[in-house]
Amino acid sequence: MLEQALHVLKDVFGYDSFRGSQGAIIERVANGGDALVLMPTGGGKSLCYQVPGLLRGGLAVIVSPLIALMDDQVATLDELGVPAAALNSTLSAEQQRDLAVRLRQGEVKMLYLAPERLVQPRMLSFLQQLDIALFAIDEAHCVSQWGHDFRPEYMQLGQLAELFADVPRIALTATADKRTREEIVNRLQLHDAERFLSSFDRPNIFYRIVPKEQPRKQLLAFLGQRKGDAGIVYCLSRKKVDDIAAFLCEQGYSALPYHAGLPAEVRAYNQKRFLNEEGIVMVATVAFGMGIDKPNVRFVAHLDLPKSLEAYYQETGRAGRDGLPADAWMAYGLQDVLMLKQMMQNSEGDERHKRVEQHKLDAMLALCEETRCRRQAMLAYFDEELPQPCGHCDNCVDGVQTWDATEPARQALSAIYRTGQRYGVGHLVDVLLGKDNDKVRQAGHRQLAVFGVGKGQAEGEWRSLYRQLVARGLADIDLEGFGGLRLTETCRPLLRGETTLQLRRDAKPQVAARGAGGSPASQLVRAEEREQWEALRALRRRLAEEHGVPPYVIFPDSTLLEMLRSQPGNLADMGRVSGVGARKLERYGQAFLEVLAGTEAPQAPEPSDLRHELASLARAGMTPAQIAGQLKCSEKNVYALLAELIAGRQLALEQALDLPETLMVELQDAFLDGEGELPPVSEVQPLFAGRVAEGVLQCVRAALLAEFEL
Numbered sequence: 001m002l003e004q005a006l007h008v009l010k011d012v013f014g015y016d017s018f019r020g021s022q023g024a025i026i027e028r029v030a031n032g033g034d035a036l037v038l039m040p041t042g043g044g045k046s047l048c049y050q051v052p053g054l055l056r057g058g059l060a061v062i063v064s065p066l067i068a069l070m071d072d073q074v075a076t077l078d079e080l081g082v083p084a085a086a087l088n089s090t091l092s093a094e095q096q097r098d099l100a101v102r103l104r105q106g107e108v109k110m111l112y113l114a115p116e117r118l119v120q121p122r123m124l125s126f127l128q129q130l131d132i133a134l135f136a137i138d139e140a141h142c143v144s145q146w147g148h149d150f151r152p153e154y155m156q157l158g159q160l161a162e163l164f165a166d167v168p169r170i171a172l173t174a175t176a177d178k179r180t181r182e183e184i185v186n187r188l189q190l191h192d193a194e195r196f197l198s199s200f201d202r203p204n205i206f207y208r209i210v211p212k213e214q215p216r217k218q219l220l221a222f223l224g225q226r227k228g229d230a231g232i233v234y235c236l237s238r239k240k241v242d243d244i245a246a247f248l249c250e251q252g253y254s255a256l257p258y259h260a261g262l263p264a265e266v267r268a269y270n271q272k273r274f275l276n277e278e279g280i281v282m283v284a285t286v287a288f289g290m291g292i293d294k295p296n297v298r299f300v301a302h303l304d305l306p307k308s309l310e311a312y313y314q315e316t317g318r319a320g321r322d323g324l325p326a327d328a329w330m331a332y333g334l335q336d337v338l339m340l341k342q343m344m345q346n347s348e349g350d351e352r353h354k355r356v357e358q359h360k361l362d363a364m365l366a367l368c369e370e371t372r373c374r375r376q377a378m379l380a381y382f383d384e385e386l387p388q389p390c391g392h393c394d395n396c397v398d399g400v401q402t403w404d405a406t407e408p409a410r411q412a413l414s415a416i417y418r419t420g421q422r423y424g425v426g427h428l429v430d431v432l433l434g435k436d437n438d439k440v441r442q443a444g445h446r447q448l449a450v451f452g453v454g455k456g457q458a459e460g461e462w463r464s465l466y467r468q469l470v471a472r473g474l475a476d477i478d479l480e481g482f483g484g485l486r487l488t489e490t491c492r493p494l495l496r497g498e499t500t501l502q503l504r505r506d507a508k509p510q511v512a513a514r515g516a517g518g519s520p521a522s523q524l525v526r527a528e529e530r531e532q533w534e535a536l537r538a539l540r541r542r543l544a545e546e547h548g549v550p551p552y553v554i555f556p557d558s559t560l561l562e563m564l565r566s567q568p569g570n571l572a573d574m575g576r577v578s579g580v581g582a583r584k585l586e587r588y589g590q591a592f593l594e595v596l597a598g599t600e601a602p603q604a605p606e607p608s609d610l611r612h613e614l615a616s617l618a619r620a621g622m623t624p625a626q627i628a629g630q631l632k633c634s635e636k637n638v639y640a641l642l643a644e645l646i647a648g649r650q651l652a653l654e655q656a657l658d659l660p661e662t663l664m665v666e667l668q669d670a671f672l673d674g675e676g677e678l679p680p681v682s683e684v685q686p687l688f689a690g691r692v693a694e695g696v697l698q699c700v701r702a703a704l705l706a707e708f709e710l
């Protein structure tokens with residue numbers, strides 16, 4: 001069995017060996033057993049049901065909660081030569097009937113559908129007439145009422161156990177905790193399923209957390225090392241998302257905003273661009289992410305603190321799905337804590353719920369101020385032990401300096417107490433530094449014993465100290481008291497001199513700047529490889545546009561990188577590159593060989609940015625008039641460029657213009673009426689005077705030209 005599985009793996013997917021427990025899982029399911037698979041993002045869950053599906057014969061039915069994910073998977077399988085389909089609400093009645101016929105005739109190998117579709121009685125009885133290879137239940141944690149992604153429809157999937165007693169079922173999730181796991185087993189009737197638990201470590205992600213000083217500047221320093229890479233910048237509020245996106249655009253980045261306050265079309269459009277183009281920086285609230293399968297997200301940056309380690313792990317986990325080096329970077333400050341606490345307080349839910357949230361935030365803060373390996377600390381929180389420090393996080397690489405902060409901490413706490421437990425950090429630091437300003441004078445704080453006792457330390461050091469006191473729970477933010485600091489019970493032993501306190505010394509800014517670029521993600525390709533790398537990517541982009549799929553569906557970055565490094569000289573060598581299966585070799589092998597050999601016919605010059613932008617707008621369904629508005633140029637120019645793109649086969653006529661079919665036929669006939677060459681636009685135009693713009697005729701003519709050249 002395993003041998004056959006390896007054969008399918010190589011032949012269809014182009015991979016040489018299984019990763020982690022993939023082999024064992026595939027064997028189990030291919031032999032008809034049930035399985036519960038817990039594997040982190042990027043671990044390779046899809047193959048766990050795709051390979052057994054192909055081995056068993058019959059139809060593999062995959063339940064997936066999101067249409068976008070389904071379409072992505074279907075496109076990917078299509079490129080691999082595996083007949084797949086998604087059954088969802090975007091299909092017309094006719095398309096659905098058509099699909100039903102293909103399913104009956106056994107022409108489809110993999111069917112993706114949403115849970116609510118699957119459990120419709122008609123659907124179930126339809127499937128009972130077919131030969132079913134297996135059921136895969138993706139994102140199985142959606143069955144858990146306690147999780148964030150609860151989908152009531154998932155609860156009904158348990159009935160598959162009885163209705164299809166002989167069909168193996170495999171449930172998959174990237175959510176690790178025990179409670180969710182038990183819920184999946186119970187609700188999906190998977191009591192006999194073999195459990196496969198992988199490590200949740202994401203070894204290719206480099207973690208770095210820095211104190212927030214000048215966030216925009218810090219972000220630019222981080223991004224500066226990653227020009228041309230795709231990534232996500234998370235912010236807490238919608239307004240901040242808009243501001244940062246605009247700021248990054250000004251700075252020359254292709255940045256797009258994404259949050260729930262934007263119109264649905266804009267969100268869909270921005271998401272599509274993020275998937276289809278390279279090097280887009282998505283500035284987003286947490287509304288962005290679920291269902292983003294883009295494998296080559298090279299970094300995730302947080303400008304605000306997530307509310308829990310679970311959220312941090314999930315959000316950073318969207319980086320580096322392809323296994324290549326990726327970065328998780330975060331700037332955090334005391335202000336974040338205040339904001340989150342305010343949000344928590346205003347949220348609904350009982351006291352118990354709020355206490356749980358508070359504990360989660362505390363764990364997140366502890367990671368920020370962690371002095372040991374961040375990865376060890378994070379995995380420990382998820383009950384997983386990493387025996388050695390990882391060597392791949394800021395703490396491991398830079399080392400952490402700690403210092404004995406016992407005495408300054410007492411002074412800082414005392415300043416909180418003496419000023420009445422109602423002032424924020426700014427004022428407290430002023431008092432400690434002995435600043436003689438209005439606020440200090442009016443409050444009468446010059447008379448305090450702590451006034452000016454802190455002159456031995458810089459302002460930044462005092463701020464860092466307060467931040468760490470809050471993070472460690474020695475001081476607390478008083479929300480009723482307008483965000484002033486107050487003491488907690490925990491600080492008593494320190495104040496009484498019974499304990500000492502070791503704190504983290506913040507990295508000096510110049511160290512931080514150097515460190516920001518010190519991680520390896522940005523060094524994916526070396527300078528001397530850059531030209532060929534870009535040529536490979538350009539070919540991939542062109543093929544992707546032709547096929548209407550995202551570039552990574554043609555080949556993932558890891559495959560292009562291996563081509564670059566191993567320099568295959570013929571098709572046989574090309575076939576050995578990881579990720580090049582039989583179908584893709586046949587379709588694309590030659591074209592990529594030519595790029596590598598540098599013998600590729602000279603390409604038309606890269607479309608200018610404007611053209612590229614224009615093509616994407618047209619594909620997104622904007623009319624020429626709307627495009628003209630968006631790009632601030634005349635409609636005439638838009639038509640001229642559209643016609644060029646159509647003639648160059650970079651855009652389909654239907655993508656450029658939305659015309660009624662009868663009119664389209666009439667227009668084409670007008671050009672095709674005469675003998676010989678196509679008449680110029682000026683000859684045809686009088687026939688349509690006042691009915692269609694001249695630009696429309698240009699586009700139609702361009703489409704005919706492109707077609708005739710074939």
Ligand code: ADP
Binds near residue numbers: 017044
């Ligand atoms: P998950 O669903 O667990 O997040 P995917 O199934 O999307 O992960 O796989 C992540 C990436 O790893 C994909 O690009 C996939 O093609 C690749 N991959 C999976 N298994 C293997 C393997 N055995 N060898 C090489 N690449 C693999």
Ligand code: ZN
Binds near residue numbers: 372373389391395396
């Ligand atoms: Zn580490």
